[in-house]
Amino acid sequence: MKDETGNGQRRDTPRESQQQEHPSTYVVQDRENQREMLRLMIQDRMITNGMGGVLPEQPDPTVFRRVLDVACGTGGWAIEAARTYPEMSVIGIDISQRMMEYARGQAADQQVSDRVEFQVMDALRILEFPTGFFDLVNLRFGVSFLRTWDWPKMISELLRVTRPGGIVRVTDEEIIHRSNSPALTEFWELFQLSFYRAGHLFADETTGLTDHLARLLTQHGCRNVQTKAHALALPAGTPEGQAYYDDVAHVVQTTRPFLQKWAGSTTGDYDGIRQRLQEEMLRPDFRATWNLLTVWGSRS
Numbered sequence: 001m002k003d004e005t006g007n008g009q010r011r012d013t014p015r016e017s018q019q020q021e022h023p024s025t026y027v028v029q030d031r032e033n034q035r036e037m038l039r040l041m042i043q044d045r046m047i048t049n050g051m052g053g054v055l056p057e058q059p060d061p062t063v064f065r066r067v068l069d070v071a072c073g074t075g076g077w078a079i080e081a082a083r084t085y086p087e088m089s090v091i092g093i094d095i096s097q098r099m100m101e102y103a104r105g106q107a108a109d110q111q112v113s114d115r116v117e118f119q120v121m122d123a124l125r126i127l128e129f130p131t132g133f134f135d136l137v138n139l140r141f142g143v144s145f146l147r148t149w150d151w152p153k154m155i156s157e158l159l160r161v162t163r164p165g166g167i168v169r170v171t172d173e174e175i176i177h178r179s180n181s182p183a184l185t186e187f188w189e190l191f192q193l194s195f196y197r198a199g200h201l202f203a204d205e206t207t208g209l210t211d212h213l214a215r216l217l218t219q220h221g222c223r224n225v226q227t228k229a230h231a232l233a234l235p236a237g238t239p240e241g242q243a244y245y246d247d248v249a250h251v252v253q254t255t256r257p258f259l260q261k262w263a264g265s266t267t268g269d270y271d272g273i274r275q276r277l278q279e280e281m282l283r284p285d286f287r288a289t290w291n292l293l294t295v296w297g298s299r300s
């Protein structure tokens with residue numbers, strides 16, 4: 001709804017201006033980017049399998065009946081959670097309309113649409129759920145869209161929608177994946193610098209947010225914070241290695257504008273790096289390790 005002003009111009013009503021979109025803080029500006037969606041499908045499967053399932057560190061995931069997955073991407077984690085735990089209902093939210101449409105189709109194909117719902121929602125605003133609604137709230141790869149100053153409000157919101165005794169669970173990554181490809185390391189260094197300059201990291205450090213998450217969760221109200229580290233081995237000649245190759249082949253394309261904006265001249269011969277890393281990753285002795293950390297705590 002728009003108001004007419006006295007001089008014939010239109011102005012936003014307060015409600016409408018509240019609803020105007022924030023500019024994207026995600027590493028891929030275009031929320032409907034097809035290649036990014038494809039990449040997230042590949043990455044989701046690789047990460048969930050590599051970590052040993054959707055909730056590998058939780059002693060009894062059957063206690064989680066109502067679950068929220070924030071910034072759920074193509075919905076793979078949410079769908080897999082519902083498939084694994086038949087008593088669980090899951091809501092996935094993401095800012096990308098296209099990903100939510102795709103995720104709904106996947107839930108229908110996997111016959112879990114009665115227990116899995118996807119909603120377009122901006123997680124940087126108020127989460128549109130009642131206080132204490134969920135038993136578990138999950139967030140994986142928040143580094144991709146949250147700036148360091150977004151975390152206090154994000155954690156407060158995650159906790160607000162969690163019931164007393166419920167769990168807030170956050171998984172993030174080390175930025176530079178260790179590998180025997182010099183060009184791949186060069187690429188991840190650009191990534192790290194860009195993340196830092198764009199405000200997504202507290203320091204220009206390889207460990208990304210992993211050294212900060214436990215402190216953040218504790219400082220902002222989580223109780224009994226615990227951590228579990230994962231090291232995903234991704235050698236050439238394995239399905240995981242192939243998935244990693246595909247993920248990287250897409251990410252060098254989809255994040256290029258972000259890296260060029262934030263790393264600027266440091267990106268140097270970007271096409272050269274891209275070509276070399278693909279060659280190096282195709283060598284039969286290529287290997288990489290992707291380090292992740294899950295941090296979780298409860299609401300008092």
Ligand SMILES: C[S@@+](CC[C@H](N)C(=O)[O-])C[C@H]1O[C@@H](n2cnc3c(N)ncnc32)[C@H](O)[C@@H]1O
Nearest residue numbers: 026044071072073094095122123140141144145
């Ligand atoms: C790196 S992906 C991770 C997807 C999923 N969590 C996973 O681990 O497979 C980050 C997701 O955050 C979403 N996103 C970016 N900004 C967002 C925002 N403000 N609110 C909600 N989702 C957002 C993107 O659309 C993208 O799907």
